[in-house]
Amino acid sequence: MLGMSVEVRNDKSQNQYTILDDGRPVGFAVYQVSGHDIAFTHTEVDPSEQGKGLASILVQEALDDVKATTDLRVVPACSYVANWVEKHQEYEELTRR
Template sequence: MTKSTPTPVTTPPTTSGAVVRHDESCSRYTLLLGDQTVGLADYSVSGRNIHFTHTEVDPARRGNGLASILIEQALDDTRTRTDLTVVPDCPYVAHWIDRHAEYHDLLTRGR
């Protein structure tokens, strides 16, 4: 991902009211409900790969599908804005991609 995009990418609110924001300067996607940050997905870029390294949702908000929304939006943004290969170092991201065949191509593109 290039650092040329000065403004964070923000997705439209989902049906749950969640909004995902990409903060490229921090290498992080954040999940917001209203004005409260309730989740994050950290990544790093190395060569032609984007490594998703950590996913976290506020313990009080777990079990509502918010982590799934966060990862889906982060992967959609990665697909749209880059041609990087996704490396799911985070166990949650790896499991999520395993369960969603339509995202398997992100694991091999660019190779």
């Protein structure tokens, strides 16, 4: 069961987006910026929190943030992000910027 407030924030100092459930970190998506690319290299959700859709929320919020605040091209180097983008065709444009 998800808490009352799920929040995703960009922790730029750690090069990762962190997902919090009621203020508690429960997962992250690590990225590396190189030139005009932002490569998502690893996505992880606490095993005790899996199955709640948190990884999907995390990836969607991270990609929405990249789209809204940068002109970087998304490189889905992590298999979860690659599969997510494949299932959500409207985000494929981010991989061709």
